[in-house]
Amino acid sequence: MFKNILLGIKSYSGTFKLMKELKLWKYFFIPMVISLLTATLISITAWKLSSSFGSFIATLWTWDFGKETFASISTLFSALIILVIGFILYKHIVMALSAPFMSPVSEKIEAHLTGVENHEHKKTSFKDQLWRGIRINVRNLGKELLYTVPLLLLKLIPVINIFSAIVLFLLQAYYAGFGSMDYTLERHFNFKDSIEFVRKNKGIAIGNGIIFMLFLFIPFIGIILVLPLSVTAASIKTIGIIQNKQLEEKTIEA
Helix, strand or coil: CHHHHHHHHHCCCCHHHHHHHCCCHHHHHHHHHHHHHHHHHHHHHHHHHHHHHHHHHHCCCCCCCCHHHHHHHHHHHHHHHHHHHHHHHHHHHHHHHHHHHHHHHHHHHHHHHHCCCCCCCCCCCHHHHHHHHHHHHHHHHHHHHHHHHHHHHHCCCCCHHHHHHHHHHHHHHHHHHHHHHHHHHHHHCCHHHHHHHHHHCHHHHHHHHHHHHHHCCCCCHHHHHHHHHHHHHHHHHHHHHHHHHHHHHHHHHC
């Protein structure tokens, strides 16, 4: 697992060079705009909700003693909840809406790496790619929220909250990497098989997603560059895994 996480991280090496060589930047303009608008909208919404949500939680403490302490904790906890949910929503909204623009990027990278311009994989339209992106990200959003809620509650427990924070970060990284890998997987596998593929290569997904998540902490620039870099890195690694699998199958048959 740890080795695969490192491989997922290392796949970012040379991404700028490849994007320049294949002239991919023109494909990233609309996803960059989607990313920036989504991040702005979620940030404004989170800012407006944080104080009111914190005040609401504070009202649950009906006693006079410790009221100020509980109010302070409520404000911090509500800010944390909104921040985490904001990250989750951002990822899946951007990845779903960017699917029709990222799939062609992945396809060009595959053609470059394999030397095959006209592949024999299934052909998908703009509508198909958008629907696939929405479907996979709605599924991942539900799963991620299901696991995130108990992890957030564990953050209220001293010492344990340190480990829950790490697990929460890795969970977000996994689903970020999942989304980036799926732009390649949608040409090779159906919905169910794509999920199984990522499960078998979860370390690669986590490694890709770790860099994705870290980029989001870089003001403005991170939001703009995160998708182009993560998708390029994920495409390179995913295509490599698929090629190795196909080679193994041919060797067995021979």
